[in-house]
Amino acid sequence: MTTDFLSLDESGLAQLVDAFYEKVRADAMLGPVFNQAVDDWPEHKRLLTSFWASITLEARSYRGNPMAKHRGLPIRAEHFDQWLALWRETTDALFAPEHAQLLQGHAERIGRSLRYGVGIEPETRGLGLPVIGGAS
Numbered sequence: 171m172t173t174d175f176l177s178l179d180e181s182g183l184a185q186l187v188d189a190f191y192e193k194v195r196a197d198a199m200l201g202p203v204f205n206q207a208v209d210d211w212p213e214h215k216r217l218l219t220s221f222w223a224s225i226t227l228e229a230r231s232y233r234g235n236p237m238a239k240h241r242g243l244p245i246r247a248e249h250f251d252q253w254l255a256l257w258r259e260t261t262d263a264l265f266a267p268e269h270a271q272l273l274q275g276h277a278e279r280i281g282r283s284l285r286y287g288v289g290i291e292p293e294t295r296g297l298g299l300p301v302i303g304g305a306s
């Protein structure tokens with residue numbers, strides 16, 4: 171177990187995003203979805219570092235619409251579960267426990283919001299939102 175944890179700053183977040191998305195790209199479930207959706211990985215990682223810096227450090231540097239980017243992708247609830255499992259694994263390995271927990275809490279809330287927004291939570295079915303990969 172390492173005691174050389176990353177700092178919770180923009181440099182640390184960039185290293186996290188890089189390590190995490192290398193795992194995502196190689197993952198049997200997530201890789202096909204992400205690799206088809208992302209054309210420019212270096213730029214995507216820069217954008218995601220900006221996103222996490224805005225969420226975690228209140229940097230206010232991110233300009234984008236994650237909900238719109240995820241709508242229409244072939245994603246299901248198990249994709250979110252796998253994404254979150256890899257996020258937990260990566261943050262636990264790279265950050266001190268209190269920082270890993272903070273990042274995991276943000277990811278859980280963001281994931282929950284995206285699941286509702288793209289209509290894959292059972293509770294959204296009565297709201298007229300599309301259900302991807304399931305019966306309506």
